[in-house]
Amino acid sequence: MLELLDLRERGERLEAIRPEIDPTVFETVQRILQRVFVEGDEVLIELAQRFDDADLTRTGLMVRREEFAVAEHETPGDLKWAIDALIERMRELHARQLPTEWWEDRDGVRYGEIVRPIRAVGCYVPGGRALYPSSVCMTVVPAVVAGVPEIVLCTPPRxxxxxxPAVLYAAKRAGTTYVAKTGGAQAIAAMAYGTETIPQVDRIVGPGNAYVTEAKRQLCGTVGIDALAGPSELAIVTDGDVDPEFVALDLIAQAEHDPLARTYLITTEEAVIAKVGSALEQAVAEAGRREIVDAALAGSRGVLVRDLAHAATVVDDLAPEHLLILLADPDAFLETVSVAGAIFLGEWSAVPFGDYGVASNHVLPTSGTARFSSGLRASDYVTVRSVVQMSKG
Structure with missing residues (x-):
């Protein structure tokens, strides 16, 4: 189940899979952007009917106050507790990430930097295969922490x-200003251009499918964006002393995100790859979302390296979204790694804990972009301006 890739020979390298622009997706998105720019809300309602089978002429494009009240009533108590706890953790995390203003006076010159929140931010939350109240918290909470006065959230309707209800509950509790029932490229266009009911924003954040990503790519410059998200990625580095069942479950937990997800087991021991492969076969038989998991694991790799120094080089070449270090001394290996979206140390630090916000944001760089970018941070929601004042003399 794990395809063996032997990189022990000198000169062999493993590089990140770079996203390719699908001409069909490009043209479809281009048409949608043009229509939203010209037709506004009308085309959003039309496309909700076509893609989501939802009649927004009856329910409205924007979420109303009473819908938030119904959502709070319908969301189970234990789920509300979990969402509230996640919001609080995200507040604590992102409060540490804001830059500070500073001033200096020297030789008759007063100068410094001031920090200001972005005027309006758009947060995209996917629909489709799963439910994402966690993505609401990950994108909205740092905006609130940064002091953004207007936060627009778009997500596809049922x-x-x-x-x-859980998505609406999270949106309300996190501090969203408006919620619009629209998804896909049309939602990105609506936030970038503004429509009759959806305010124009200055920056758009949040993960999405190929159409959402392509819309962000085409609109970059018209509006600020966080990143161009690709399929989810996980690299696990381990030696011979590891529980194969734990590793298999970590791989499956990432594979179930997306049929295009990429998982890598990097090790110095060929026997580990064989043991994890066997454990994977057993675990997959009991996994949910089997079709997605099977498709994703078809692209998984068991990567053989010469030693841990070579493993660190392979990790840096991949620049994976998630890195899980399963070694006796994970901190020592951490010192040798330069690039990864989020890093998890030890067998008890399963990546899904990060996905649900134990102490990290799950909006992370993919497709090798961790080489030059970071996960979503509160500092992404502010601007820093230089200020200079000179005296007459």
């Missing part, structure tokens, strides 16, 4: 024209 077939009855409503948004799932």
């Amino acid at each position: 077939t009855d024209g409503t948004i799932h």
Whole structure:
């Protein structure tokens, strides 16, 4: 189940999979952007009917106050507790990430930097295969912490024209200003251009499918964006002393995100790859979302390296979204690694804990972009301006 890739020979390298622009996706998105720019809300309602089978002429494009109240009533108590706890953790995390203003007076010159929140931010939360109240918290909370005055959230409607109660509950509790029932490229266009009901924003954040990513790519410059998200990625580095079942479950947990997800087991021991492969076969038989997991694991790799120094080089070449270090001394290996979106140390630090916000944001760089970018941070929601004042003399 793990395809063996032997990199022990000198000169062999493993590089990140770079996203390719699909001409069909490019043209479809281009048409959608043009239509939203010209037609506004009308095309959003039309496309909700086509893509989501939702009649927004009946329920409305924007979420109303009473819908938030219904969502709070319908969200189970234990789920509300979990969402509230996640919001609080995200507040604590992102409060540490804001730059500070400073001033200096020297030789008759007063100068410094001031920090100001972005005027309006758009947060995209996917629909489709799963439910993402966690993505609401990951994108909205840092905006609130940064002091952004207007936060617009777009997410696809269900077939009855409503948004799932847990998503709405999270949106309200996190501090969203407006929620619009629209998804895909049309949602990105609506936030970038503004429509009759959806305010124009200055920056758009949040993960999405190929159409959402392509819309962000085409609109970059018209509006600020966080990143061009690709399929989810996980690299695990381990030696011979590891529980194969633990490793298999970590790989499956990432594979179930997306049929295009990429997982890598990097090790110095060929026997580990064989043991984890066997454990994977057993675990997959009991896994949910089997079709997605099977498709993702078809692209998984068991990567053989010469030693841990070579493993660090392979990790830096991949620049994976997630890196899990399963070694006796993970901190020592951490010192040798330069690039990864988020890093998890030890067998008890499973990556899904990061996905649900134990102490990190799950909006992370993919497709090798961790080489030059970071995960979503509160500092992404502010601007820093230089200020200079000179005296007459």
